[in-house]
Amino acid sequence: xxxTVGILAAAALVGGLVAQPAAAQLHGNAVYPAMPGxxxxxxxxxxxxxxxxxxxxxxxxxxxxxxxTLGLPMFSVWAGAGYVPIGVEGVDKEITFGGGAGFHVLNxxxxxxxxxxxxxxGYLSETDGSTMIVPAGALVVLNVPTPGISLKPxxxxxIRWVRYSPDVGDSNSDIGFGASGGIMLGLPMGLGxxxxxxxxxxxxxxxxxxxxxxxLFYKIGVPGLGM
Numbered sequence: 424x425x426x427t428v429g430i431l432a433a434a435a436l437v438g439g440l441v442a443q444p445a446a447a448q449l450h451g452n453a454v455y456p457a458m459p460g461x462x463x464x465x466x467x468x469x470x471x472x473x474x475x476x477x478x479x480x481x482x483x484x485x486x487x488x489x490x491x492t493l494g495l496p497m498f499s500v501w502a503g504a505g506y507v508p509i510g511v512e513g514v515d516k517e518i519t520f521g522g523g524a525g526f527h528v529l530n531x532x533x534x535x536x537x538x539x540x541x542x543x544x545g546y547l548s549e550t551d552g553s554t555m556i557v558p559a560g561a562l563v564v565l566n567v568p569t570p571g572i573s574l575k576p577x578x579x580x581x582i583r584w585v586r587y588s589p590d591v592g593d594s595n596s597d598i599g600f601g602a603s604g605g606i607m608l609g610l611p612m613g614l615g616x617x618x619x620x621x622x623x624x625x626x627x628x629x630x631x632x633x634x635x636x637x638x639l640f641y642k643i644g645v646p647g648l649g650m
Contacts, residue, residue, distance in 0.1 A: 448545035448558055450519040451486035451507035453621035453636035454603045456562040456579050457499035457525035459537045463643045464492040466617070468505065470636035473620075477632035484508035486636070488519070499539075500524045507547070521545035525562060537564040541579060552589035558582070558601060573609030578602065583623050599625030605636075613642040 448454040452470040470486035472478045488505020502522040508514055523543025530537045539562040547554045560581015567574040580602040588594040601623030609615040621634045 447486075447621055447632075447634055448523065448543050448556055449486070449488055449490075449503055449505045449507075449521040450545060450547040450554065450556075451484060451634070452488060452505055452519075453605070453619040453634050454543070454558050454579070454583075454601065455490065455501070455523070455619065455636075456539065456541050456577070456603075457492060457501045457523050457543075458494065458562075458575075458577070458607070459499060459525070459527045459530045459539060459564060460494045460642075461496060462494050462645050464494065464640055465643070466490045466492070466503075466638055466640035468503075468636050468638040470634050473633040473635050474631070476630045477634055479508045479511045479514055482511045485510045486634075496527075496530075498524060498526045515550060517547060517549055519545060519547040523558075535566055535568075537566065538562070539564075541581070551591075552587065554588070555586045557584045559584075560601075571611065573607070573615070575607040575609070576605075577607070578604035583625060585625060597625045597627075599623055599629075601625075607640070609640075609642065613644070615640045615642065 452468050467489045472484045478484060486505050486507045487509060488503060490501050490503030492499055492501035504518055504520050506516055507519055525539040525541045527539045541562050542559040545556045558581060560579050562577060562579040564575050564577040582598060583601040584598045586594060586596045603619055603621040605617060605619030607615060607617045617638055617640060619636045624631045
């Protein structure tokens, strides 16, 4: 009897996590890259579920959090945290943590395109278990020549590996395809805005959650990093 209950509980948790905002690196938010560019960038994000596969218990859910990115000439790293799911009655809100790194294989100040190899990890602990996601892919950034501002459309397709670890029963892993893409608009004095869409397909039967994330960022020049 205990074994049957354990199996049912594990199955319910796995199914629930697929339906909840578990696709994004900071769960409930879009998968963001470690963008090229030297200096320190502080960003605040607000995200919303955009389709039924991303909703939590059939309800629209929201994410609020922040990230800090350190950019060096050859690579960048970021770390962040957020609060999810916001706006869903009867579901505990939890803190999700994540980070990522990018190695810039093609990146120069006057080049119209930057290319990076990206990887990251995100983690969410809940009352009945935990979920970890590891996205990896290639980032392509267009450096649009615009006087006085910085305009950077970008796209990052790749794979998403998700592991569900319930407190009762065995862990379950899935691997799928995902892509995030958006635009960063940098204004004078380091302030800027960003918007991103994130989509993936994972699991059997396949779930295809879609998220929209928007926010503000502030870029700080650091002497000695080439800015």
